Amino acid sequence: MGLEFRTETRQTQTLSPRLQRAVQLLQMSSLDFAALVRQKLGENPFLESDEDGETPADPDRDTAGGPEATDPGADDTPREPDTWDAATPEAADDREIWTSDGPGQASGTGDGETSAMDLTAGDTTLAMHLHAQLNLMPLSARDLCLARAIVDSLDDDGYLRTPLEEIAALVRGETTAHEGDMLVALRLVQSLEPAGVAARGVGECLWLQVRLLPDEALRAVAGRIVTEHLDALAARDVPRLAAALGEPIARVEAAVDRIRRLDPRPGWRLGSSRIDYIVPDVIVRRLRGQWAVQLNPAVVPRVRLNQVYAQLYQQHSARQACPLGEHLQDARWTLRNVEQRFSTILDVARAIVRRQRHFLEFGPMAMRPLVLREIAEEVGVHESTVSRVTNNKHMATPLGVFELKYFFSRPMVSASGGACSATAIRGLISDIIAGEDSSRPLSDAEITRQLAVQGLVVARRTVTKYRQLLRIDPVEKRRRHS
Numbered sequence: 001m002g003l004e005f006r007t008e009t010r011q012t013q014t015l016s017p018r019l020q021r022a023v024q025l026l027q028m029s030s031l032d033f034a035a036l037v038r039q040k041l042g043e044n045p046f047l048e049s050d051e052d053g054e055t056p057a058d059p060d061r062d063t064a065g066g067p068e069a070t071d072p073g074a075d076d077t078p079r080e081p082d083t084w085d086a087a088t089p090e091a092a093d094d095r096e097i098w099t100s101d102g103p104g105q106a107s108g109t110g111d112g113e114t115s116a117m118d119l120t121a122g123d124t125t126l127a128m129h130l131h132a133q134l135n136l137m138p139l140s141a142r143d144l145c146l147a148r149a150i151v152d153s154l155d156d157d158g159y160l161r162t163p164l165e166e167i168a169a170l171v172r173g174e175t176t177a178h179e180g181d182m183l184v185a186l187r188l189v190q191s192l193e194p195a196g197v198a199a200r201g202v203g204e205c206l207w208l209q210v211r212l213l214p215d216e217a218l219r220a221v222a223g224r225i226v227t228e229h230l231d232a233l234a235a236r237d238v239p240r241l242a243a244a245l246g247e248p249i250a251r252v253e254a255a256v257d258r259i260r261r262l263d264p265r266p267g268w269r270l271g272s273s274r275i276d277y278i279v280p281d282v283i284v285r286r287l288r289g290q291w292a293v294q295l296n297p298a299v300v301p302r303v304r305l306n307q308v309y310a311q312l313y314q315q316h317s318a319r320q321a322c323p324l325g326e327h328l329q330d331a332r333w334t335l336r337n338v339e340q341r342f343s344t345i346l347d348v349a350r351a352i353v354r355r356q357r358h359f360l361e362f363g364p365m366a367m368r369p370l371v372l373r374e375i376a377e378e379v380g381v382h383e384s385t386v387s388r389v390t391n392n393k394h395m396a397t398p399l400g401v402f403e404l405k406y407f408f409s410r411p412m413v414s415a416s417g418g419a420c421s422a423t424a425i426r427g428l429i430s431d432i433i434a435g436e437d438s439s440r441p442l443s444d445a446e447i448t449r450q451l452a453v454q455g456l457v458v459a460r461r462t463v464t465k466y467r468q469l470l471r472i473d474p475v476e477k478r479r480r481h482s
Contacts, residue, residue, distance in 0.1 A: 432450055
């Protein structure tokens, strides 16, 4: 055998840099994508904000771009749009333009004017709230100093994790404090609102709240539970508690139910804790008997090409390579990516709504099985594109806000040969448990048998998994004693 050279032709598919970038942008959440667009606005002189554009609120109009806009792998050099909006100007002629300060008002304020942000109440921390209460109490300078030292030593949960000896050592330069003095100061802080603050453990925190219960008999039983039988309380073992306390099961269960409504972290009621809100990408409404899908105006970036700068560059630029030319091309690519992204999201959302309209009308029990391939074939994109579109994208419906992935589930064949989605089975399990007798709750095996009677053959471990996904306690913890 000898060596030889041979030439052959093969077709291979490669991702261009622009296509790779489009795929990355499509997978981003709306907040991340908006942050990227804002960064582009600050870096690219050919891009400008289009804050005066109309509100995209017309659900009956298709997004600009058509099939070409949904294909990130199209030709890299077509004429790019100079601006992009999700609605026609006629759709917003009789609508108010909403800004951060309200309808029909400018967001900026002049000298001497008060904006809405100036009237917003500031965050009150736990320490500020407790110090304000101490200021209203007739305390000596020494007692006030010790109480303030304890307040400043509390953690975010409202607990006192620092030993009293260390706190006394910290204030030794200002006043002298013995162990008894620190205990008096601690009891003083524990008498403040919210109830349970300055506790040194979970049991003490619950006891500080239990002592304020108006029912004396219930207060006595609950007090013994949180001080003597905290482990049994955590295990929700009501018969064991009743035997240990020598009380009727009904009274002990009433005390346990009342304890469960107490707050084990009183410090969380105050403070500037960060709350992450979900901003839906699309909104679904029922209009004239039909389900209409529209983009959420809050997530659509307002960006356009600065025509003055673009024309000046094209008139006066030299033929040689220029950094401004790269900025202009990047600006046009940015506008194209915005169009592609939201056009694809809207097409996928509309395809999902067409297949899951029974869910919107009747709830989770009517959810039909759906796979990515069905949506990909209708929209005309690859399954991986649908997967990226449904990642970190949400839909607001009359039933609530759901991630787009929520509407996809594998089919499960019933005894009659029909298909049922896993979401529908979870809804059925939730309804079965909601209608059970609290004194005789259903086990996972009994729920499995009830599903089999209705023609749904599901394994017991599957029922257990779905129950855990629904965050429903097992049978032992759902049982109520009369």
